[in-house]
Amino acid sequence: MIAVVFLLALLAAALFAAATGGEAVPVMEILALTGVFILFFGAGVYIAAVLGLLGILIGLTFSDRPWWAFAGQTLWGPSSNFVLVAVPLFLLMGEILLRAGLSDRLYRALNVWLNRLPGGLLHTNIVSCAVFSAISGSSVATAATMGSVALPYFNNSAYSQRMVLGSLAAGGALGNLIPPGITFIIYGLITETSVGALYIAALLPSILVTGLFLLVILWHGMASPLQRPPALPLGMKLRALLDLVPTLLLMLLVLGSIYAGYATPTEAAALGVVGAAGFAAVEGKLSLRLLNASAEATARNTALLGLIIFGAYLLNYLLTAINVPQALAQFIGHLPLPPWAIMSCILALYLALGTFMEGFSMIITTVPVVFPIVTALGYDPVWFGVMVTMLVEIAQISPPDGTVMYVLQGMRPRAGPITDVFVGVTPFLAAYLLAVALLMVWPGIALWLPRVMG
Numbered sequence: 001m002i003a004v005v006f007l008l009a010l011l012a013a014a015l016f017a018a019a020t021g022g023e024a025v026p027v028m029e030i031l032a033l034t035g036v037f038i039l040f041f042g043a044g045v046y047i048a049a050v051l052g053l054l055g056i057l058i059g060l061t062f063s064d065r066p067w068w069a070f071a072g073q074t075l076w077g078p079s080s081n082f083v084l085v086a087v088p089l090f091l092l093m094g095e096i097l098l099r100a101g102l103s104d105r106l107y108r109a110l111n112v113w114l115n116r117l118p119g120g121l122l123h124t125n126i127v128s129c130a131v132f133s134a135i136s137g138s139s140v141a142t143a144a145t146m147g148s149v150a151l152p153y154f155n156n157s158a159y160s161q162r163m164v165l166g167s168l169a170a171g172g173a174l175g176n177l178i179p180p181g182i183t184f185i186i187y188g189l190i191t192e193t194s195v196g197a198l199y200i201a202a203l204l205p206s207i208l209v210t211g212l213f214l215l216v217i218l219w220h221g222m223a224s225p226l227q228r229p230p231a232l233p234l235g236m237k238l239r240a241l242l243d244l245v246p247t248l249l250l251m252l253l254v255l256g257s258i259y260a261g262y263a264t265p266t267e268a269a270a271l272g273v274v275g276a277a278g279f280a281a282v283e284g285k286l287s288l289r290l291l292n293a294s295a296e297a298t299a300r301n302t303a304l305l306g307l308i309i310f311g312a313y314l315l316n317y318l319l320t321a322i323n324v325p326q327a328l329a330q331f332i333g334h335l336p337l338p339p340w341a342i343m344s345c346i347l348a349l350y351l352a353l354g355t356f357m358e359g360f361s362m363i364i365t366t367v368p369v370v371f372p373i374v375t376a377l378g379y380d381p382v383w384f385g386v387m388v389t390m391l392v393e394i395a396q397i398s399p400p401d402g403t404v405m406y407v408l409q410g411m412r413p414r415a416g417p418i419t420d421v422f423v424g425v426t427p428f429l430a431a432y433l434l435a436v437a438l439l440m441v442w443p444g445i446a447l448w449l450p451r452v453m454g
Contacts, residue, residue, distance in 0.1 A: 052311035075310050086185050086195075088302040089269035090137035093254075093276045095294035098145045100280035102246050103132060107149045109243035112236065118221030121159065122167045125150050126213045129171025130206070131244075133178040134251045135272065139396050143172025143404045147411045155413055163220055165408050166424025170213055170432070172404045173393040178206045179255055180265060180272075183363060183392055187385045190367050195265045196258055198385045200453055201446040205386055205439060212431040220427070246279045259453075339377040340440075346370055347436065350391040351398075363392060379443075386446045387439060394432050397425045 056071075097103060107128045114123040129146045136142050147168050154164045176183040179199035188195040254272040257263035263271060280286040350362065367388065374384045396404040405421045439445050 052314055055311065055314035055317070071314060075314065086180070086266040086269040087182050088298050089266070089273055090180060090182060091141070091301050092294055092298040093269065093272040094136040094138060094141040094145065095297050096273070096276040096280055096290070097132075097135065097250075098141075098148075099290050099294060100276070100283055100285040102276075102279060102283070103128075103145045104149050105243040106131060106247050107146065107153075109240040111153070112240040117218070118225065119217035120221065121150075121153055121157075122163060122217040122221070123214060125164070125167040126171045126210060126217065129168070130174050130178060130210045131247060131251075133175040133181075135180075135247065135254060135276075136175055137180045137182045137269075139173050139175035139393060139404055140407055142175035143168060143407050144411070146172065147408050151411060151413055160220075160224070160424070161414070161416065162420045162424035163217075164424070165405075165412070165421045166426070166428055167213070167217060169397050169404050169408050169421060169425045170428035172408070173396045173432075174206065174210065176393050176396070177202055177209060177386075177389055179203070180258070180268065181389060183389045184385060185265060186363055187367060187388060190364070191371050191381055191385070193381045193385055196261075197382050197450050199255070199258060199265070200450045201382045201386050202389065203449055204445050205390065205435065208438065208445065209390070209432060209435045212435055213428055216427045216431050246282075250275045250279065339379070342377060343374070343379065343440070346373070347387065347391065347440070350388065351394065362395060363388060380447060382450060383439075383443045383446050387436065390432070390436055390439070394429065394436070397429055397432075 059071075107124060110128050110131070111121060111124045114127060115121055117123050125146070128150070129142055132146055133139075133142050136145070150168060151164070154161070175181065179202055181199075181202065184198040184202065185195055187193065188198055250272060253275045254268045257268045257271060258265055277286060277291075280290065350366070371381070371384070375381060399405070399422045405418070405425060409418050409421050
């Protein structure tokens with residue numbers, strides 16, 4: 001699918017050059033480059049290498065300038081961008097919280113309040129993931145952290161293992177949508193859209209998706225009722241709220257500073273790291289070993305993301321230089337279809353890509369081409385950023401290549417087929433698709449709050 005899109009994009013560039021009197025791009029060279037792309041991608045070559053090598057090949061084929069003349073300047077932009085510093089900082093904050101044990105306190109406190117609802121602990125899975133997402137910014141980190149905390153609670157329980165895994169996968173996917181999601185930072189960097197506006201726009205869609213997930217669990221709990229645990233005294237419930245204080249204070253520190261205008265997302269991420277280290281110190285868990293392990297994990301993940309960004313920026317620069325996004329935008333803009341139909345096709349493309357392509361790579365490789373089309377159709381960049389992020393989350397829980405699902409499969413205490421996760425996540429996937437449809441019909445769900453807050 002992505003190879004076909006790439007081929008059509010290059011063909012559009014060739015047609016555009018011919019229509020405007022410019023030098024046409026040779027079709028045979030286009031087919032050869034597309035073949036190289038299919039070969040690399042199909043062979044399982046790491047996506048950063050695919051993007052970088054393809055960018056170099058396009059530069060050698062279509063540009064008179066040697067690739068090393070523009071590679072350095074092109075890669076310097078993202079590597080020195082202040083906004084991108086927030087990515088490793090949010091990753092570091094999540095690593096410290098995981099090792100300090102605050103996620104376990106969060107889960108236990110929410111369980112005291114939610115375990116008597118139809119569906120019981122499954123509600124705790126969703127709500128704890130949603131709350132942790134508000135301080136982690138990463139779907140994989142949320143799924144791994146809350147999965148490690150929650151799965152022991154379901155050992156030898158009567159809960160359906162498929163629904164347990166499905167609820168944790170769906171809840172983990174919220175890590176990108178609920179601010180401060182890292183995906184918004186990357187999207188804002190690529191499209192020059194305000195990250196703060198994206199965070200504000202994502203609030204109501206986040207509540208919508210979380211609410212739909214809880215309704216799925218409520219329906220499952222009423223259809224397959226379990227024995228309800230005994231009621232706990234109110235005093236015990238109130239004492240459990242104390243375990244929520246560190247998480248809520250950290251959310252207030254990070255998100256409150258952004259929404260109040262006191263800090264940029266990057267500065268808020270730095271505050272979050274300091275806050276997480278402070279809470280770890282209060283818990284008596286802060287040590288050089290903890291900081292070293294957290295820094296190593298952060299450096300590893302940041303390096304992986306950085307390589308993808310560098311390769312994508314090189315490729316995007318060259319595609320723009322040969323007029324691929326401009327030609328594709330002009331071509332689609334003149335199709336005899338209404339804007340909503342074209343947008344539906346774009347969203348369907350993302351859903352298709354999500355079945356076999358990692359979400360972060362999907363944004364890096366497609367947004368530079370698709371974004372000019374979306375703005376030419378008159379759609380709001382902030383709304384589209386929320387939509388793309390939701391589709392990336394759907395990709396995280398879409399068989400057969402959903403990253404979050406494989407994370408949870410590897411954490412299962414009892415061995416079982418990956419199809420258990422696939423089946424368990426299906427109703428949540430349907431609920432997420434419903435949320436995307438609602439935002440398509442009523443874009444004000446995402447745009448109302450940014451307008452009110454100015």
